[in-house]
Amino acid sequence: MTTLPTLGEWQPIGAGSQEPEPRPEDVRRIAELEQQVRDLQAAAEEPKPMAKQKAGFDGWSLRIALAATIGLTASGEFALAELAGWARELAWLLPVAIDVYVVQAFRRHRDVAQALVLMVLANAVYHLAAAGLFGVSASGRPEWWLIVGVAAIAPFVMWRIHRMSVPQRKKPAVERSQEQPQTLTETPSERAHAAAPERPAERSPKAPSERPDRPQSERGRKPSSERPSGAQKKPKKSGGASAKKSTTVLRRERARRLYDELGRRPEWTEIRDALVADKLADKDVSRPTIQRVRDAIERDEPALAALGTDNVRALNDQTKTA
Incomplete structure (x- = not known):
């Protein structure tokens, strides 16, 4: 009767066997094949000389x-x-x-x-x-x-x-400057900063007769130093938002201070001159760009838009005189 081996007598398959050593003939044959492959690659990389045309009837004709x-x-x-x-x-x-x-x-x-x-x-x-x-x-x-x-x-x-005897020279490629001129278009970070959704409590009521809504990228944000004391402060954005104020915010802050300095609603040319003086805009800045800055300020503070009427101007002048 055949007895089965015990647990200690079991061995994994191939554990006791060793890989056979390659024969010298096989090693030599593999080396020859590798050398042939290298020769073929070298021949393919070398430039082939142009075949000389045989001096026959075609050549002499x-x-x-x-x-x-x-x-x-x-x-x-x-x-x-x-x-x-x-x-x-x-x-x-x-x-x-x-x-x-x-x-x-x-x-x-x-x-x-x-x-x-x-x-x-x-x-x-x-x-x-x-x-x-x-x-x-x-x-x-x-x-x-x-x-x-x-x-x-x-x-x-x-x-x-x-x-003809002068060798031909290749024209050097014109190097484009990587520095782009400063324009008045908003950067992606500024658009993301201006397009942040506002809370319902901070939105100002809008009358039907007011100007139509402008794109989200043109809406401004009121500086924290000029908000009413009872207004709730917005939480600071984290993540990719930059700690440095964008050019759009700086323009709106400077234009907002101009209302207090003049005591009236400034003209677009006055806003332009103030921004140019503070190096926040170029001299050839367009009127629609200045108008967007003023609309953003007056959207947050509707009372500022009324400063442009004659009645409010006269009232302000009387208050200053008194």
Whole structure:
């Protein structure tokens, strides 16, 4: 009868076995495969040289066509130089200068249009002059401006070859300044600060005849120093709100103090001048921007809007005089 092993005699599967060591043949084969992979990667990264075109019929035909074209154009340019009065021993230098300039323009891919135009003009002017249609007098003598034009070809070619020999430079990218000019638009933090919902107890009653509601981003908040003693203070915002007062709040505080300084409802130009003096706005600040600041103040304190009437002004003046 077969007996089962006890608990102490049990062993996990593979606990007593060891991994077999790799054979030398396998190690060598893996090393060879890795070397082949590295060679293939290196070959793929190396730039492949352009295959040389075999000198066959196609290659020689292109050269023959090029030589024939240069010979035809050179003959007209040579005759044009003689027509302009150059000696025969020096006239052949003109076609050499023009044709070499054209060939280099094609090889460098620069000044191609200028070179072709010069070659075409030189041949066209000669053939028209030889037919007596252009640039020559009735007796066949070249005009003075034709002589000057032919003489100017050499300096022109010299100038263009000098420009072609200068290496091309890449235009540096224009660096944009990361500092943006200060504008009167509200920042996201200011909009979040101004758009905070107000408590029902602090909202002022609004008559139907008052101005329409403005967006939440334009509603102002009254400074804590000017609130009534019985008004409940709003809790300070925590989290991402900045401890420093925003530009919008500073503008409203300065404009609010202007009511007390003048004893009346200030004009929008007076508010603008006060903000510009305290460097809270630019000189070209628009009237709607100032109007939004004044509307926010008078929305929190409706009594300030009445200071602009004549009756209230007269009453204030009498009080000050008394």
